Amino acid sequence: MDKKILYLVGILGFAIGCWGLADFLSAGDAHTNYGSFVVWGLWVSLYFLFGGIATGCFIWASLDLIFHVPSFSGTGRPALLAALVTLVAGLAAIALDLGHMDRFWKTIFQANMSSGVAMDVWGYTVFGLVTVAALIVSATEPKNPTLQAIMWIGLIVSVVVSGLPGKLMGNNAARLFWHSSLMPLQYLLQSLMAGGAMLLVLRGIFLRDLPGEYQPGLLGKITSLLVLINLFASYVFLTQSLSGNMPEIAQPAQQIVFGHFSTSFWGLQIVLGSIVPLFILFIVRGSAGSFLLGLAGLLILLGNAVARYLVLVAGQQVDPLEGLSSSFSGKGLTLTYSPSMTEWAVACGLLGLVILGLRAGFDRFLPLAHSPKE
Amino acid sequence: MANEVQPMEKGSPSPPVSGGATIKTPEPPAKEDVLLRMNKELGRALKKNEAQRKWVMVIDLRRCIGCHACTVACIAVNKLPPGIVYRPVTIQEKGKYPNVTMNFLPRPCMQCENPPCTQACPVHATYTNAEGIVVMDYDQCIGCRACIAACPYGARTYDFGGTYTEGTTNEETVVLGESRADDYERNINIEYGRKRVRTNKHSSPIGNVRKCHFCLDRIHNGVLPACTTTCIGRATYFGDADDSTSLVSELLAKPNVGQLKAEFGTKPRVYYIL
Amino acid sequence: MNDITSKKTAMITRRAFLQSSSCAVAASAAFLRDLPEACAAIQKAFAAGEDVDFFEDNPENQIYTVCLQCNTGCGIKVKILDGIVAKIDGNPYSPWTLWPHPAYKTPAKEMGKIEGAICPKGQAGMQAAYDPYRIMSVLKRKPGSKRGDGQWITLPFDKAIDEIIGGGDLFGEGHVDGLKSVRALTSADMAKEMGEAVKKIWDEKDKEKKKALVEGFKEKFKDHLHTLIDPDHPDFGPKNNQFMFVWGRMKGGREDVVDRFVQEAFGSINMNGHTTVCQGSLYFTGKSMSSKWNSKNGEFDSGDKFYWQGDTGNSEFVIYAGTNLFDANYGPPHRAPKATEAIITGRKFAVIDPRCSKLAAKAWKWIPIKPGTDAALAMGMIRWIIEKERYNAGYLALTNQAAATAAGEPNYANTAWLVKINDKNEPTKFLRASEIGLTSPVEALDEEGKPTTHYKTADGRTFTCDVPVAMVNGVPVAFDPVDKKAPAVIGDLLVSTEIGGKKVKSSLQLLKEEAEKHTIAEWADIAGVSEKDILILADEFTSHGRKAVVDIHRGPSQHTNGFYNNNAYYTLNLLIGNYDYAGGSIKAKTYDRKGSKKGQPFPVTKMFGSHHFTAFGVDMLRTKTTYEKSTLFDGSYPTKRPWFPIASDIYQEDLPSIGDAYPYPIKILMTYMNGSVYSLPAGHTGIEILTDIKKLPLYIACDIMVGETSNYADYIFPDVSYLERWEFHGSHPSVPWKVENIRNPAISLPGWPTVSVYGEEIPICFEALFLAIAEKLDLPGFGPDGFGKGIPYRRPEDFYLKQVADIAFGEKEDGSDSVPEANEEEMIIFLKARRHLPPSVFDEKKWKAAVGGNESLWKKVVYAMNRGGRYQDFAKAYKDGQVTNTYGELINLFQEKTAKCINTMTGKNMIGLPTYLPAGTDYLGKVIQDNGYDLHLITFKTITMTKARTISNYWLLSIVHEGYVLMNTVDAAKLGIRHDDTVHVTSASNPEGVWDVKGGRKIPMKGKAYVTEGIRPGVVAFPLGFGHWASGSADMTINGKLIKGDKRRTVPLHLNAAMRIDPVTKNVTLSDLVGGSAVFYDSKVKVTKV
Ligand SMILES: Nc1nc2c(c(=O)[nH]1)N[C@H]1C(S)=C(S)[C@@H](COP(=O)(O)OP(=O)(O)OC[C@H]3O[C@@H](n4cnc5c(=O)[nH]c(N)nc54)[C@H](O)[C@@H]3O)O[C@H]1N2
Ligand SMILES: Nc1nc2c(c(=O)[nH]1)N[C@H]1C(S)=C(S)[C@@H](COP(=O)(O)OP(=O)(O)OC[C@H]3O[C@@H](n4cnc5c(=O)[nH]c(N)nc54)[C@H](O)[C@@H]3O)O[C@H]1N2
Ligand code: SF4
Ligand code: SF4
Ligand code: SF4
């Protein structure tokens, strides 16, 4: 796609984001819609999404940089860059979500390691460091043992870290809907899928003119398979929640599948986010550099964003005690949640950031000198 | 989801009493208001070493009339902003006309002995203090709200900033106006021995999670928790369970005592009488 | 378990931290050991906020005063930090907040850490004081705008006073009379003389002679006729009466000042309160049942305006009928603990209420009665009790005071007295001994030596009047009802016979026959309850001796038949003889605040500088004399508007009477704390009248904000809130102790304006308004010699502190009943606690001067004020199972005085006995059929709301944030309405279903449906307190600047405008023409889904 368009879209998103940020900084939490029942909303789900893409990308990068799978040759460094950019966006999302951003450092230096959040932060920090290291090392010498070591460490870290948000949620006995051992595994699967999708996006949108024998077929196939596996995982998760008569568990699933989230679920997650991309990847099968590939990737990411959002939000739309949400009214004391203008604007900004980060990254920092023909 | 109060192992569950007779012979009214008795017991407990006190709250659901005096007293004493509530009271209607009753459930923080909330905190901003009370360190809290998500009781709420008076008129020459009217809620926010001024949108406790602290400052100074002294149904009792002669110990010895959502293994220090 | 969870928090202040060089080391060591505490310590050292000493428990930061967030008047302790209210708690001395309450003599210091329980409204009280919409300047309707347009200008206090006094073309709408010209009669002597002449006219029964007296009056006062409203009706009184003062919520102190100002200084007879919107018929049932035997003339005098409630803390069984104990009443802090104690100690209570109140939810039995049929249910019980002889015969047979005294009973009833029966088999009057020859009249002299008639029996006993008769073992006996030393008479209870050709029945017999009009099953049917329930209730009620009680309040009272519902329930109490018994029916008792007892230091109401005016004439509400006595009487009925021979303070009749100029036109209306158009049923009818400048030329209000009623005023004078002012809150009948509550200024608002009156600087407030008018009109009873030569009344406390002194002194001439003097410690507490008050409010010298500079008295005043009032010790209220503060007199089962009264709409006599009448009648007594409107509308209070007043309390709004229509699932299903659906309520007299509040605004009566199992099918209910159109909810402009209303205050819904308008007079709610109540529970409505 035309670089200019990408820059334009990125800048536009970024600009909207700046407005959102300014509004957020001046109004504080007054203009956000997350609350004391639904404590985590759009931003946290974006954090999970971006974090998931980042770790996923790293894992995919290892196909090139560790295993040197030919058909992925040259994708390693772009994937690493994507990992870094999305990680930054994810961390920005979570930082904004904090009541006291300025104290973010405490999560590292004064961490309580029994806390899922602290584990997450540590995980992403380590992951971030490794990614940066990998990027730096890979820039100088593609096949050196240091890189191999770093990549191996990174691979393990990525696998673990991609499951951490799942663990954070799954560990939480107070939110019975999340309280499932399936959660970390689901998150890992989603990361793998998202990483694949991101690679499709890179190939189909950002790096269309990437020279070399780039094999879209294999990437597409594996990603499709992951889409299918994720569909199955969702199916297992939701049907399991629906069965049995624990309202705390069944109700969120009910809301997702049949309730007021059902349009997003069926429309965005299932049809647009899974079936359409599968259709594109299997039936249409774009050629190398085809925009359709990128579109499929985008749709998968969209579906994944929706999936993460739904599980996160629906799981919180349950009264901890019967009648609690109607016992007192006030800011944040409601079970219904939909992101506010400010939240959406910031989300746009994060997307803009990712687009700009990738575009500029590919244009300036990753001359991709040695990647294609090697 | 139902507000089931599980009886504790030691006693057999007694049926919920909806106002009927459990004891047949009428008893004469008490000789001393329980508030005075508990006040004395509080003084006694304060003489003990911190670690020897076992603060508990006992709430007699038979006596709770769902008046919300406790809810508002708590807001008033802690000057809670909109959206923060430490002690809501839920109301559930039960039965079919004309056999109808209502259950009122006041819900302070359970001050769990095994609190999932503190474990969830990434920065030790919430922890159990020496007296067994789960407290907040507002200057440490990063506002991630993981502790809210972790609490099975919904006992934590997030401070979004703002005042109740916000957005009202400010034509000061003719009416009192917001900037004078909000003095009472803006200037005085005292918790954990500290007076905090809500001047900007990011000064703690704005952006923090907040919760009931068993009125730490009050009890340290020999004053019962605000929700307890203002309980017009005399349904709320507070004291030292380590003192075998205290009212709370007396009540806890009865068979009809239960805990809320005991299956979570949180070991609440708030007990309910059924 | 985590070991980091059990370490001590290090307490490091910022300063300490910075100073201590080893601190960093210590901190970093701690950092590793116990991270959370270390974090806390470090953070704390650098963070915002400052350590504060705990201030709450220091008595020097506490002022004891009295809550007025509702009318219960709980004692409160206002905790103040930096001059601002930090917290409000219960006053531990007050019997309202602790049970039992601690000894009055407990030193103030020891109470620092103790606080009693108050309700959520009490807790939220500072939000009423610190309400951003409090007005701080006098507002005047902007000339050129209409009343209700919300257009105001401010003007200086003095200028405003000049305008309302001088009148003139104030609004560019033509001339308006000011207070000066309305006060046409200025001579107190003349007023007295005229008043006496008018009384003669009234007392004259002969039509012609009456006419002659009127002519004589005109002749005698021919030079002063211009001071009268209508010389042809001299009994309308002077033009002064065209100034009318109407208050809503007002308590002692201010009430006494109003008396002084309106009647004794200004000289208008027209001042009244809001009794009938509240629980009017309850008061007037009490008044009728307590009607007193007058031994001088052998007739009945008026009773006391009061009512009884249950001493439920000692009851073994209680029936709460229409008593909303846990949400309202007088009040939850005081009454709820008694009920919850009963729950756990197994003492039963039943609740009769169409709605499952919180109290009903906790009751042994909830009886969802059909609204308006309480008397039927009671009659069913009465029938069973009489048939089964379950009444307390021994007590009921005590026929006179002497018998009661002999039996050790505190009171007695006229149960055995014989009543004459007319041809139509109706009771008329008590039989008098002379009528059957038991006594015969003899000439005699009375105590003052004036000739009078005495009555002698055949055996030589003399009575000062013609006494009543009872059967004693079948023999008629004349007896003295009230003389303790007379022979005791134990009468036969059920008597129906003829004596000397006269048909007579005993009162109890009359009751029995009334109850036998229907079978119990039929009574149950009328009341919509099961017969079994009536039997169970009656059985239980009569199984606890005197420790059972029926406790009633607005539920039975506010109906067109309210008087008789109350009467029937009170009769149940009478049947078991529970009056003045612990656990039975009791009445309130307060310390004298008027100095009317001998020896009290300040007889304030009598301390009146120069001439005190005696207001006279027919009052606007037609309560102080009867139609038949007045010059308006021409033998015809109905009258244009009803007269009220029993009730007074008929709030709902104020505005319609002004509107109809009946009996005469009003020129100036002044209201105080009056929410009538909001609070009255069909209150919207009042808006029509208030906005009509022809019907009401000048309307002045005193309010703390632009309220629902003051919204229509021409001038609004700002008042101070209950936390800034004086009042004596008095007591309620459920309080067995003798008490008085002293409301006194706890705070002063930041920047609150002051005014100058009589050279004194005082806060702008209600008192300032009166003082300023008095100063400019040179009214007696105010100013430098207001209380007599050299005793000034220039500041609010000049009046109130004298009253405090009276209360502190007590009621014994020798002072043996007085409170102790405050000691040094308490004096210091008193002064320090007031250190934040400006001199315009608190100045020790001035306060002391107000009690005559008497050091000892001042210290007693301080002692009482340090306790927020005066409270009898707990144990003193009871003795041997009885209460010590007794009613202690005759209780009328048959009310002769009531039976003599005429309902001027029907021309018929009122009924003097408990009886069942169908509810929902118009002013002519006809039952209204509103076909097509099938749901019965009732209303109730939630604990979070009081009237129009608590909408400013945002904490409370967080709990119940809007009103709703409570309806049964069955009704909802029929109408296709689901919980939380928006519905619209309409009625036959408001088919559009709107509040037309003028200023171009019509507010539809729409709100959420609350679908529940907890209400009788066919009945819908709504909570009071929402649906505002003023009180800070609406935009208004002041001096051209927009004052934006607050959306949170506009929340729906208020359905008083759906309540039935009387089809006869067309401008008022339905009313109980006997007991005076405005009717809240007899309207039919339609509820539709929107
Ligand atoms: N929260 C709060 N408390 C208050 C006040 C307030 O405004 N708010 N105001 C104070 C004042 S001024 C007063 S007068 C008292 C009033 O105290 P209450 O009279 O005890 O209170 P209400 O809610 O007016 O009670 C009326 C009750 O009667 C029921 N009822 C309606 N119709 C009938 C009927 O036909 N028969 C029977 N048996 N019951 C019926 C209603 O459902 C309701 O429960 O409360 C005082 N306390
Ligand atoms: N639907 C429904 N209506 C009811 C009832 C009900 O249960 N349901 N209850 C009824 C009962 S029991 C009563 S007693 C009446 C009460 O009716 P009212 O006595 O008429 O009303 P209040 O709300 O007490 O006070 C009226 C006004 O006083 C003003 N005000 C408030 N505080 C102050 C102050 O400190 N100083 C001055 N000067 N003014 C002040 C405000 O403008 C307020 O609107 O309402 C009755 N109305
Ligand atoms: S109730 Fe919730 S907030 Fe309180 S200690 Fe337990 S888990 Fe923590
Ligand atoms: S919100 Fe504050 S207290 Fe709660 S978990 Fe996060 S940092 Fe800890
Ligand atoms: S103990 Fe104190 S902080 Fe906790 S709910 Fe009660 S009043 Fe609120």
Ligand code: SF4
């Ligand atoms: S104050 Fe007491 S009676 Fe009222 S809701 Fe709270 S616990 Fe229940």
Ligand code: SF4
């Ligand atoms: S019952 Fe009434 S007077 Fe008592 S605290 Fe509540 S609002 Fe105040």
Ligand SMILES: [Mo]
């Ligand atoms: Mo009232």
